[in-house]
Amino acid sequence: MENQFIxxxxxxxxxxxxxxxxxxxxxxxxxxxxxxxxxxxxxGVELILNSANLNFVAFSHYTSLSLEGHMIALFVIIIxxxxxxxxxxIILNIYNRFxxxxxxxxxxxxx
Amino acid sequence: MNLFAIIFYLFAIVTIGSAVIMVFSxxxxxxxxxxxxxxxxxxxxxxxLYADFVAAxxxxxxxxxxxxxxxxxxMLTTQGIPEKLEVLIINVWPSAILSSLIAVILxxxxxxxxxxLIQVVERTEVVPELGMLLISKFLLPFQAIGVLLLxxxxxAMLMSTQSKRLNN
Numbered sequence: 001m002e003n004q005f006i007x008x009x010x011x012x013x014x015x016x017x018x019x020x021x022x023x024x025x026x027x028x029x030x031x032x033x034x035x036x037x038x039x040x041x042x043x044g045v046e047l048i049l050n051s052a053n054l055n056f057v058a059f060s061h062y063t064s065l066s067l068e069g070h071m072i073a074l075f076v077i078i079i080x081x082x083x084x085x086x087x088x089x090i091i092l093n094i095y096n097r098f099x100x101x102x103x104x105x106x107x108x109x110x111x
Numbered sequence: 112m113n114l115f116a117i118i119f120y121l122f123a124i125v126t127i128g129s130a131v132i133m134v135f136s137x138x139x140x141x142x143x144x145x146x147x148x149x150x151x152x153x154x155x156x157x158x159x160l161y162a163d164f165v166a167a168x169x170x171x172x173x174x175x176x177x178x179x180x181x182x183x184x185x186m187l188t189t190q191g192i193p194e195k196l197e198v199l200i201i202n203v204w205p206s207a208i209l210s211s212l213i214a215v216i217l218x219x220x221x222x223x224x225x226x227x228l229i230q231v232v233e234r235t236e237v238v239p240e241l242g243m244l245l246i247s248k249f250l251l252p253f254q255a256i257g258v259l260l261l262x263x264x265x266x267a268m269l270m271s272t273q274s275k276r277l278n279n
Contacts, residue, residue: 012119014228015221017156022217024149026210027130033206037139037198039184043146046177047130050153053165061160064229067240073157073165073251074241077172078256082263084177088184089267095188098118102199 017058024051038091039103042084049080119159126152139189139198144181150174159232231245 024047031044053073060069095101126149133145150173189196204244234240245253 010113010116012116012222014226016119016123018221019162019218020126020156022214022221023127024130024213025217026184027127027134029209029213030206031134033209034134034200035198036201039181039188039251040142043133043181044172046146047133048149050150050173050254053169054153054156055152057157057160057162057165060162062229062231067237067244068163070165070237070241071244072263073162074168075167075252075256077168078260081172081177082260083121084180085267086270088180089270092187092271097134101188 014058014062017054021051021054021058026052029054036104038056038094038103041103042087042091046080047086049076051075115159122152122155122159125149126156137198137200138196140182140196143178143185143199146172146181147178150178151190161237192199209275 005047028044028047028051029048033040035044053076056065056069056073056076059065060067060073091101094106098106100106118131125223129145129148131147133142136142136145150169154166154169154174157169185196
């Protein structure tokens with residue numbers, strides 16, 4: 001039992017990568033929940049997207065989802081970049097209008 | 112202990128550690144730099160998984176693009192006032208319990224699922240195959256994402272210039 005665990009630990013496989021991505025997902029979720037700064041929320045979302053990407057690439061290496069996993073990861077990266085550009089434009093607009101980027105203080109729709 | 116395992120654990124520590132620093136740091140600029148190290152660690156993981164093109168894209172787009180954009184956003188919204196760099200942290204314990212619960216559930220699912228593993232192939236020519244996939248099977252998503260990027264860029268430009276006009 002003990003030897004088996006050490007052997008499992010010394011040979012990283014699919015499960016190890018999946019666990020790293022699970023930890024990254026949990027940390028990104030925590031950043032989204034705890035922070036009140038819009039830019040920090042955006043960074044948490046980026047972390048969550050990256051954890052999903054790591055899952056796709058790990059599955060494309062270890063299972064029969066071959067190069068299509070790479071393609072999905074690339075499309076996720078492209079969409080994340082578009083999302084970041086639009087989100088930062090929205091954040092700058094919010095800052096110009098309300099002079100704050102605290103998500104709790106931005107509560108009225110008709111600024 | 113082979114080289115693969117050593118590199119994996121080293122960069123797992125780098126990635127997770129800097130993600131932890133990012134989540135718990137009080138200064139937003141420190142958080143942004145910790146996010147950079149986390150993204151670089153993920154690029155090393157992609158190299159370990161024979162996804163060199165994805166790793167290069169990760170470095171160029173995330174570390175070179177999105178992170179710089181985030182730092183610009185931080186600079187434009189704080190305007191050099193150091194007090195604004197400190198960010199408020201609320202709901203630490205409920206969110207810690209929730210996210211660790213989710214992490215435990217994910218661990219349980221990942222370790223108890225019988226994955227359909229195949230014999231690992233060492234790929235040598237990833238980029239030509241990716242290019243062929245891009246112009247054959249993924250042609251429609253490729254075109255659609257080009258249009259999406261164009262729309263996003265035009266929208267972002269329009270939004271950020273409109274705010275200036277309103278102010279003046």
